[in-house]
Amino acid sequence: MPDTATWPPGAVLAIALLAVAASVFVVSAIASLVVRAVARRRSSANILIRRARWPFRTVLLIGGIAIAVALAFPDEPWRPVVDHAVLIALIGAGAWLVAQVLLFLADVGERRYDVGVADNRVARKVHTQLQVVRRLVVVVVALVAMGAILLTFDGVRAVGASLLASAGIASIVAGLAAQSVLANVFAGVQLAFSEAIRVDDVVVVEGEWGRIREITLTYVVVMTWDERTVVLPCTYFTTKPFQNWTKYGSALIGSVELDVDWRVSTDAMREELDRVLDGTDLFDGRTKVLQVTEATGGLVRVRVLVSAADSAALWDLRCLVREELVEWVRDQDRDALPHQRVLLGEAGEATTDEGRADAAPRARRPDDAAPRERAGLFSGSDEGEQRASEFTAAIPVVEPGVEDADGTRR
Structure with a gap:
């Protein structure tokens, strides 16, 4: 066996570096083969390979370089400086590897919950929480790595005791200086785990209707319906009221209002509404109501309530119903067009805008005819009765002379 003590340091370093490169390649290849064998049964292993491949190789390479330098230059005076630099690089590479492994776990959690399905409320909750956890992981790992690097300096360790003594005052000063930043950070964590909003939720904020695109530790990105981007601080969603249209589901009820003449035929209008809703896939079949809500100012206000599976379909459905x-x-009931009436001549001689003072009255229901039962928002149908029960409860009425449960008579 040759005596390496008589070899020049450069030759020893070159041989050691070649050995390090070969070792890194062999170890990396073996680890890759093992993970790929696992990937045949679990596809998530491919994510681990993609994320951890280069951090793992970097850690092996830095460790090999440290060994090569120690073998080639065992007693050089500049060795402490090089060793210190190699240690700092190793801490940084190790933090990179740890962060990628933790992000791999977050990726695995996201893959288990698909947001592409119809009922994706739980999936969106998990994606929102993991989105915030990712950023927390990166921040925490980076802070720990920076602290470990600083502790490698003798000067920092020497003043550590005095820094700990003044840490209380420093934390108070820093907290006051960064009050808004820390408030947003805590608000971001609160939003992620309180489920007030989730990624892809439909919200109305500042009069804007859009979807939650991204939730970070300090701000929330809302993409509006016209593809504008609204950026709001996290504290906005913890201090101000806002509308979340997909908190418990995406189905909604919308209204269409029309001001028409008193001569309108509401029964014929209901038939037309049925025809329109039967011919579109936007209507989900839950709610279909036409009611007269006002009769003032010489006009009658007709309100139509319809339901759809989500807010986008509801908007298009409302526009369709209004247009039809x-x-x-x-075209079909011109008498229902809004008219302006004036009174001319002596009292009691009223003329319409068509100049017909003695127009024949429209047919009315006979006095003995029973009123037709119509479906309302809170009555007339099983869905309406169920909806009404959510706002009030039946109050028991005790008839006179009937004993209560406690035996008393009324």
Whole structure:
């Protein structure tokens, strides 16, 4: 066996570096083969390979370089400086590897919950929480790595005791200086785990309707319906009221209001509404109501309530219903068009805008005819009764002379 003590340091270093490179390649290849064998049964192993491949190789390479330098230059005076630099690099590479492994675990959690399905409330909750956890992991690992690097300096360790003594005052000063930043950070964590909002939730904030695109530790990104980006601090969602249209589900009820003449035929309008809703896939079949809500100012206000599976479908459905009913009034029931009436001549001689003072009255229901039962928002149908029960409860009425449960008579 040759005596390496008589070899020049450069030759020893070159041989050691070649050995390090070969060792890194062999170890990395073996680890890759093992993980790929696991990947045949679990596809998540491919994510681990993609994330941890280069951090793992970097850690092996830095460790090998440290060994090569120690073998080639065992007693050089500059060795402490090089060893210190190698230690700092090793801490940084190790932090990189740890962060990637933790992010791999977050990736595995996200893959278990698909947001592409129809009922994705739980999936969106998990994705929102993991989105915040990712950022926390990176921040915590980076802070720990920086602290470990600082502790490698003798000067920092020497003043550690005095720094700990003044840490209380420093934390108070830092907290006051970064009050808004820390408030947003805590608000971001609160939003992620309180489920007030989730990624892809439909919200109305500052009068803007859009979807939650991203939730970070300090701000929330909302993509509006017209593809504008609204960035709001996390404290906005913890201190101000806002609308979340997908908190418990995406189905919604919307209204369409029309001001028409008193001569409108509401029964014919209901038939037209049925025809319109039967011919579109936007209507989900839950709620279909046409009611007269006001009769003031010489006009009658008709309100139509319809439901859809989500907010986008509801918007299009409301526009469709409004357009079809407007065309129906214009083409099929011209008497329902809004009219302005004036009173001319002596009292009691009223004329319409068509100049017919003695127009024949419209047919009315006979006095003995029973009122037709119509479906309302809170009555007339099983869905309406169920909806009404959510706002009030039945109050028991005791008839006179009937004993209560406690035996008393009324």
